Amino acid sequence: MVSTPRARGNRGRQPAKPIIRLWFKCENLQRIGAFKARGAFHAIERLKQDPSFTESGGMEKGVVGFSAGNHAQALALAAKESGIPAYIVMPDITRPNKIAATKRYGANVIVCPRFERETTAANIVAEKGARLVPPFNHPDVILGQATAGLELQEQADNLNAIIAPCSGGGLLAGTALSCEGTSIRVFGAEPEFEGADDGRRGFLTGERVTSVNTNTIADGLIGVVGEIPWSVIYERMLVDGMFAVSEEQILEATRLILERLKMVVEPAAAVTLAVALYNEEFRQMVEKEAGEKGWDLGLILSGGNVSADGLAKLFG
């Protein structure tokens, strides 16, 4: 079908030839272009049902988020639709079009130095009495992301497994919770470049990795797994395995999704397909476990927020 980037870890064995039927959950078509809308909307809905928020004037005092990316727009939109003021703290490295998009959703955008996001957000919380809605390390946000997995299970019957990308871990933890009590196995996908596979490394050692500095092309996946997602992913053992892929494999999977699915996705979304197509460890496992029946495998395409210029840089 395509020239396959060399599978890794194949030490002389024949490459596995698992039978896999792919089901794509297209979160690039979600509002704001990524799954993050789910967590933000759910967190806002929960706040509106929380007397400690509403009775203290929370609807007027508003919410605070910090993000250079999709969570910013997601929270801005969710707050706007409920008539709640939103304060979005964005680091000064944020691309101007993301700042503009967040402002278009009616948010108050506060630009701050890169490493002062959390303190800036904390100051606004103190000053305005607004409530912090974190990007992933919060149960309501995780449960919101879980709806992607629930929908996928309704839309694709008889899934054997789902792969979700893993950065802060909100989507992966939510997906795992959505499959709890079913026979569906859940796996996480990460870039391996410059240690971006913090989730996989933590999974292997049993200890959560708390810092990473990577410039992977999957720039939506540079975060480290948060404590609460980690408790779902690892401690509760709701995720069956973590797999990492190379930059070349991510790029090739992104290309396939663009050219064959005609879908614009950011490279972070394509890590799931890259694992399914190119990660030899994953493929050996599926071949062994699925046999001739094969697997129905859900892949969560987490988002499509890449600009045309960004695509040109990736493939130019």
Add this chain to the structure above:
Amino acid sequence: MVSTPRARGNRGRQPAKPIIRLWFKCENLQRIGAFKARGAFHAIERLKQDPSFTESGGMEKGVVGFSAGNHAQALALAAKESGIPAYIVMPDITRPNKIAATKRYGANVIVCPRFERETTAANIVAEKGARLVPPFNHPDVILGQATAGLELQEQADNLNAIIAPCSGGGLLAGTALSCEGTSIRVFGAEPEFEGADDGRRGFLTGERVTSVNTNTIADGLIGVVGEIPWSVIYERMLVDGMFAVSEEQILEATRLILERLKMVVEPAAAVTLAVALYNEEFRQMVEKEAGEKGWDLGLILSGGNVSADGLAKLFG
């Protein structure tokens, strides 16, 4: 919303501000990535019902097409699914990935010098007794393309108008036929670069333009309107108007579709959106006719067969 390429023909007037609700018919998600599958499948089905084809051994002798683009793959696929041999003549300027894709559909590909396509095809017809299925200048092909318009009318209620791209005119003529007897108005969209607006120019003078040589970025639209499409578009007056847009406007519309719809489309598809957003003549007309109620406007996104490398060239 976005920086708008300067509207043309606006001689001092205020730009029109029509109210338009857009409905996209995503033929980029069609099999082989473009509407051409419709015409090819319909033509093959009709052949299978034609005793002059079947009783002369047509199912074994096969079909012949000439195309550097989407018709090649469409005919190859349609023939394959009916178990009919296909001979596809492709000019030597065809990109290798298109030749490879056509071969993957099981066709016999014959590469010939650029200007010998038709004679090469005619030779195969004579030699093999195979039947020619032309890319647009054939009633069955046009009626196949018409199903895109029929589906769009079922999917989007109460359309006021549809814009389709116009190259050889098969899609535009089919769309017009699909709207015959309804109140839905049909318009054609073309690039204006280097005379690629042959349909519009013919429409204005009443005489079909029979040759064009253009290097527009909308490389799916370099053909001239064929005789049979012309008879539908102009002589039967089933198309209400033709509009042309600049290269800059096509590029900006392509960018919007990529970034906002998260859909990969080739520039030829984006001419429809470019007319709706940037053609001042069109917009003045809609503003005047639609008033405050606005229009529900269908746009046929004709195809998505552009490679990642091609996108990089467009936006790099």
